[in-house]
Amino acid sequence: MSTPRSEAALDTAFFTAWITRAAAAIETDRVWLSELDAAIGDGDHGTNLDRGFAGVMRVLDTTSPRTPATVLSLTGTTLISKVGGASGPLYGTAFRRAGNALGDATEIDLPGLASALDAALAAIRKLGAARDGDKTMVDALAPAVAALNEAASNAAPLLDALSAMVDAARAGADATIPMQASKGRASYLGPRSVGHRDPGAASTVLILTALRDTAAAVGSDVGSNGSDSD
Amino acid sequence: MVGLVLVSHSARLAEGAAELASQLGGEAPVEPAGGLPEGGLGTSIELIERAVRAADRGAGVVILADLGSAVLTVKLLLDDAADLPGPIVLADAPLVEGAVSAAVAAASGADFAAVRAAAEEARAFHKI
Numbered sequence: 001m002s003t004p005r006s007e008a009a010l011d012t013a014f015f016t017a018w019i020t021r022a023a024a025a026i027e028t029d030r031v032w033l034s035e036l037d038a039a040i041g042d043g044d045h046g047t048n049l050d051r052g053f054a055g056v057m058r059v060l061d062t063t064s065p066r067t068p069a070t071v072l073s074l075t076g077t078t079l080i081s082k083v084g085g086a087s088g089p090l091y092g093t094a095f096r097r098a099g100n101a102l103g104d105a106t107e108i109d110l111p112g113l114a115s116a117l118d119a120a121l122a123a124i125r126k127l128g129a130a131r132d133g134d135k136t137m138v139d140a141l142a143p144a145v146a147a148l149n150e151a152a153s154n155a156a157p158l159l160d161a162l163s164a165m166v167d168a169a170r171a172g173a174d175a176t177i178p179m180q181a182s183k184g185r186a187s188y189l190g191p192r193s194v195g196h197r198d199p200g201a202a203s204t205v206l207i208l209t210a211l212r213d214t215a216a217a218v219g220s221d222v223g224s225n226g227s228d229s230d
Numbered sequence: 231m232v233g234l235v236l237v238s239h240s241a242r243l244a245e246g247a248a249e250l251a252s253q254l255g256g257e258a259p260v261e262p263a264g265g266l267p268e269g270g271l272g273t274s275i276e277l278i279e280r281a282v283r284a285a286d287r288g289a290g291v292v293i294l295a296d297l298g299s300a301v302l303t304v305k306l307l308l309d310d311a312a313d314l315p316g317p318i319v320l321a322d323a324p325l326v327e328g329a330v331s332a333a334v335a336a337a338s339g340a341d342f343a344a345v346r347a348a349a350e351e352a353r354a355f356h357k358i
Contacts (some may be wrong), residue, residue: 084273085273089305
């Protein structure tokens with residue numbers, strides 16, 4: 001019997017692995033994120049997010065979340081508590097609303113994941129009052145969520161859908177470079193904010209890339225082991 | 231009496247604004263919520279929540295904030311404020327001028343809506 005490459009199950013372990021991978025990516029790139037922020041903001045985006053995700057890892061290590069929703073909810077609550085900068089309430093509410101959207105399910109399907117990211121985007125838009133083109137994390141997240149929803153409605157394979165999401169996020173973050181900021185401290189710079197990548201859009205790409213890479217890693221592990229497939 | 235909470239990225243800025251507002255506003259409860267619990271610049275939802283409870287005298291709490299994450303953190307707290315004493319509002323007002331104006335109004339016995347209005351009227355203060 002052949003052992004075809006399996007899709008990752010979007011269960012509690014998967015969501016924990018995603019957040020763990022995102023925390024590691026933020027830690028690795030914290031200096032870069034803060035440098036991006038220093039160009040147009042107050043230079044603490046990487047430090048703040050790294051402090052927040054380090055706190056998230058302590059919480060996830062000492063609790064045993066039973067559902068994907070609990071993983072995201074704990075992540076959001078801890079980011080709100082620990083980050084200290086604007087990205088704390090923004091990412092925090094995004095993770096919490098995404099968690100709420102997942103309900104009590106122990107395994108999530110692709111449309112469910114897309115709905116959760118819809119809820120995350122709506123929460124960020126509501127709290128930050130940012131519109132498309134304001135040079136914020138919305139400029140990476142909105143096209144990513146749209147791409148994921150399109151892939152989900154076409155019943156695309158999980159990894160293809162998540163790759164389309166990451167590609168759209170990257171393109172969206174690249175598109176912030178020529179934008180003029182109209183939210184946050186960068187907006188005080190006016191035209192001088194042009195020519196710099198938005199740090200919030202950059203960290204959004206890292207977090208979404210971690211999601212895609214988690215699915216790729218789990219899928220390839222299962223495929224290579226040839227076990228655990230129903 | 232209506233209570234006030236002053237939220238800033240800086241503990242010293244929040245404390246200084248509270249000192250000034252208390253000096254001019256007499257008896258009104260004015261609680262600072264600045265910086266991070268472990269020190270350093272930033273905003274802490276826990277410190278803000280604690281300050282709201284400390285400022286509450288049963289007639290409502292008006293919150294003033296400086297910038298960016300201070301505003302976002304207060305908005306988030308109010309979105310989820312199931313068990314906070316009410317009514318609570320974030321005034322759309324400058325921190326220092328709004329705090330003084332609101333503290334004077336609160337000390338005079340003004341109600342929740344009037345204290346909020348006093349804070350927000352400070353946006354139109356001209357200095358020269």
